[in-house]
Amino acid sequence: MPRIHHAQQEIQFKVVYYGPGLGGKTTNLEQIHKRSNPAHRGKLVSLTTESERTLFFDLLPIELGTFRDYQVRVHLCTVPGQIALDETRRLVLRNVDGIVFVVDSQPERLDANTMSLRNLEANLLLQGDDPSRMPLVVQYNKRDLPRALSTAVLRKELGISDDVKQVEAAAVRGDGVFETFKEITKACMAVVGDPREKPEGRSISSLPDALNASLFPLAAAGPVEEDVARNYAARYGVEIAKAPRVPRFGAAS
Numbered sequence: 001m002p003r004i005h006h007a008q009q010e011i012q013f014k015v016v017y018y019g020p021g022l023g024g025k026t027t028n029l030e031q032i033h034k035r036s037n038p039a040h041r042g043k044l045v046s047l048t049t050e051s052e053r054t055l056f057f058d059l060l061p062i063e064l065g066t067f068r069d070y071q072v073r074v075h076l077c078t079v080p081g082q083i084a085l086d087e088t089r090r091l092v093l094r095n096v097d098g099i100v101f102v103v104d105s106q107p108e109r110l111d112a113n114t115m116s117l118r119n120l121e122a123n124l125l126l127q128g129d130d131p132s133r134m135p136l137v138v139q140y141n142k143r144d145l146p147r148a149l150s151t152a153v154l155r156k157e158l159g160i161s162d163d164v165k166q167v168e169a170a171a172v173r174g175d176g177v178f179e180t181f182k183e184i185t186k187a188c189m190a191v192v193g194d195p196r197e198k199p200e201g202r203s204i205s206s207l208p209d210a211l212n213a214s215l216f217p218l219a220a221a222g223p224v225e226e227d228v229a230r231n232y233a234a235r236y237g238v239e240i241a242k243a244p245r246v247p248r249f250g251a252a253s
């Protein structure tokens, strides 16, 4: 669950845009930045290489207004897509409350989408989160491209069931960007419920139902041990160099 501060009457949560490299994650944040009221947003901080690829991450703070007298603030972050930057992805994923998975609809990126989903599943498991219960929205991006695969094909290939919230987008034109943002915020706020009744500080963001089970088969099957998650990651070509924290998944809830 997001972080709650009762004295300041504040709710904070963190949404991470995940997905394969060059799928449009940074573009989503740029569009939100460009089209939101300057009074309600912070700076868009991006750390990129000379060729404009995300090296570390992007960060955009947004004020959502008040809910039951609590100020709601969200931090939007992106991860770098390149396989080699897995440690950075794990850093960005820490304390995540919601995920937007940005699918690149181009046929030649199908494997990259799958790989990124498996990578997301492994990384969430390794930090003790249950991916099947994490607030999540799948965004089918680049719908403007004539060669884009149909969403029916993408759904089938990526194993996405009707339970998963899905939005079509052409982020470069701004289409679907705010709808995606709205849906993920809604899902994150659903975890909070009435903030006045919730404990101070942060707890795990987890929905009562395993809505994302179709996307994360390993997590959906039940509690996962750390070595299983590591083997799973390795099977999908994910390098896990350093020992992560001991997972909480299985112990909590």
Ligand SMILES: Nc1nc2c(ncn2[C@@H]2O[C@H](COP(=O)(O)OP(=O)(O)O)[C@@H](O)[C@H]2O)c(=O)[nH]1
Residues within 6 Å of the ligand: 019, 020, 021, 022, 023, 024, 025, 026, 027, 028, 054, 078, 081, 141, 142, 143, 144, 145, 169, 170, 171, 172, 173
């Ligand atoms: N045609 C098209 N290009 C897009 C779209 N979204 C992003 N792009 C382009 O894809 C490239 C990679 O986007 P970027 O946001 O940097 O991807 P990231 O690696 O996921 O952060 C850029 O050249 C974008 O302009 C889209 O909806 N349609």
Ligand SMILES: [Mg+2]
Residues within 6 Å of the ligand: 025, 026, 027, 053, 054, 078, 079, 080
């Ligand atoms: Mg980027």
